[in-house]
Amino acid sequence: MLTPPSISCLVSFYKNRHRLLNWYTELLSQSKTQTITVHRLGAPRTIVTANPENVEYILKTNFANFPKGKPFTELLGDFLGVGIFNVDGDMWSTQRKLASHEFSAKSLREFVVKVLEDEVETRLIPILENAALNDNIILDMQEVLRRFAFDTICQVSLGMDPFCLDLSRPPPPLVAAFDAASEISAMRGAAPVYAVWKFKRAFDVGLEKDLKDAVNLIHACIDDIIRSKKDKNCGGGGDLLSRFLGAGLEDQTVRDMVISFLMAGRDTTSAALTWLFWLLTGHREIEKQAVEEVTVAIKDGGLSFDDLKEMNYVKACLCESMRLYPPVVWDSKHAANDDVLPDGTPVYRGNRVTYFQYGMGRMEDLWGKDRFEFRPDRWFDENGAFKPVSPYKFPVFQAGPRVCLGKEMAFIQMKYVVASVLRRFEFLPVRSDPPVFVPLLTAYMAGGFNVRVRRREQ
Numbered sequence: 001m002l003t004p005p006s007i008s009c010l011v012s013f014y015k016n017r018h019r020l021l022n023w024y025t026e027l028l029s030q031s032k033t034q035t036i037t038v039h040r041l042g043a044p045r046t047i048v049t050a051n052p053e054n055v056e057y058i059l060k061t062n063f064a065n066f067p068k069g070k071p072f073t074e075l076l077g078d079f080l081g082v083g084i085f086n087v088d089g090d091m092w093s094t095q096r097k098l099a100s101h102e103f104s105a106k107s108l109r110e111f112v113v114k115v116l117e118d119e120v121e122t123r124l125i126p127i128l129e130n131a132a133l134n135d136n137i138i139l140d141m142q143e144v145l146r147r148f149a150f151d152t153i154c155q156v157s158l159g160m161d162p163f164c165l166d167l168s169r170p171p172p173p174l175v176a177a178f179d180a181a182s183e184i185s186a187m188r189g190a191a192p193v194y195a196v197w198k199f200k201r202a203f204d205v206g207l208e209k210d211l212k213d214a215v216n217l218i219h220a221c222i223d224d225i226i227r228s229k230k231d232k233n234c235g236g237g238g239d240l241l242s243r244f245l246g247a248g249l250e251d252q253t254v255r256d257m258v259i260s261f262l263m264a265g266r267d268t269t270s271a272a273l274t275w276l277f278w279l280l281t282g283h284r285e286i287e288k289q290a291v292e293e294v295t296v297a298i299k300d301g302g303l304s305f306d307d308l309k310e311m312n313y314v315k316a317c318l319c320e321s322m323r324l325y326p327p328v329v330w331d332s333k334h335a336a337n338d339d340v341l342p343d344g345t346p347v348y349r350g351n352r353v354t355y356f357q358y359g360m361g362r363m364e365d366l367w368g369k370d371r372f373e374f375r376p377d378r379w380f381d382e383n384g385a386f387k388p389v390s391p392y393k394f395p396v397f398q399a400g401p402r403v404c405l406g407k408e409m410a411f412i413q414m415k416y417v418v419a420s421v422l423r424r425f426e427f428l429p430v431r432s433d434p435p436v437f438v439p440l441l442t443a444y445m446a447g448g449f450n451v452r453v454r455r456r457e458q
């Protein structure tokens with residue numbers, strides 16, 4: 001049996017805390033099993049793996065033994081409550097069944113495409129058109145895409161439009177509260193000494209007080225929307241909140257459920273799009289091929305759900321970009337009982353088991369010598385057909401019974417934006433040095449993605 005290397009040194013963790021992603025990736029690629037064990041003061045023993053067989057075992061084969069577990073749900077519990085993202089067992093499966101049913105409804109897909117069409121044509125494109133008219137305008141595309149995603153996910157989840165994409169206004173308080181709640185919750189888990197936050201919460205001081213204020217604001221805002229929907233008898237809206245209320249769940253469960261959807265569906269798509277647009281600015285030949293594909297797809301004007309399903313080159317660009325820059329860089333479960341992973345790593349009850357999307361996208365064994373290169377053509381077979389890879393080798397949307405519920409919706413949204421934007425505009429980055437990838441609950445580009453916008457010559 002191979003024993004994975006163990007890092008039991010708080011000092012190395014502290015020294016490498018600013019480059020944890022690359023440090024873990026290096027350690028994993030040096031490990032024969034692509035698995036390492038980490039010991040951190042006060043935290044459970046943690047197994048980090050980039051081994052697809054282990055990932056399949058954790059996420060599917062022995063799913064029941066690897067719930068998210070209390071140490072995880074505790075970190076996010078104040079923010080996400082009992083929403084789908086943050087619960088296990090029966091509470092999770094009831095919400096999952098209900099939400100899966102709604103996500104497979106044609107009416108939800110049509111509703112999403114309609115929201116996208118309005119948001120793109122009446123807000124996103126005018127902002128880019130305006131920037132293209134004036135060379136002095138520098139747009140932070142990361143911020144634009146985040147605001148776009150928040151408007152979209154609020155309309156889809158709550159049936160409410162927060163008008164974030166009006167750049168002349170500061171972001172609405174709900175957005176600031178969401179930012180604060182996700183950032184502070186993520187920081188709870190990232191501190192070198194584990195669980196210091198519990199003391200701060202007990203005394204209601206520092207960031208813990210800010211978190212409490214942010215969560216109170218989010219709750220008040222969503223409770224208001226629920227009340228007004230109920231006054232109008234749910235209004236038969238196409239949004240998720242109306243659908244969940246219609247299913248007869250308790251108000252608090254519905255509130256927490258939609259918070260999970262807002263959290264899950266917001267910064268993920270904007271992060272993926274930001275990194276793709278940046279990569280394309282350094283790979284103009286690839287960009288040209290993507291433009292050719294979208295020009296054919298849009299030849300008759302609008303973009304239908306079926307047109308969007310067809311755009312495989314854009315899909316390959318998105319997958320390739322998320323391979324290198326996954327919006328969720330790692331994800332952890334906690335073992336319910338002792339176990340042994342397929343590579344022989346022993347797991348003890350209560351251990352944290354983390355599969356590491358960022359590292360997996362950069363393993364030579366999985367992607368070859370050119371693993372650091374942006375090459376969308378690796379997603380096609382020799383006949384030119386799109387070649388999906390095992391979700392356990394490419395778990396950017398997780399995999400197995402808890403696979404991302406919004407995966408299809410995310411691709412629709414991202415393809416819609418890429419097609420609408422690339423066809424008309426190109427971006428010229430202000431900085432020439434590579435941006436820094438920062439992992440929080442969702443990864444982002446440090447300092448934003450600042451660009452000048454130019455109209456694309458037809």
Ligand code: HEM
Nearest residue numbers: 084264265268269272327328396397398402404405406410
């Ligand atoms: C590029 C975009 C996206 C990526 C990379 C992504 C990735 C993921 C990942 C890694 C998870 C597992 C996280 C965990 O269990 O801790 C997840 C779960 C989830 N995602 Fe996504 N996601 C994306 C977009 C979306 C969108 C647009 C929605 C909804 C509208 C969504 C809804 C969800 C939900 C509800 C879950 C929880 C599923 C469950 O626990 O059963 N996601 N996603």
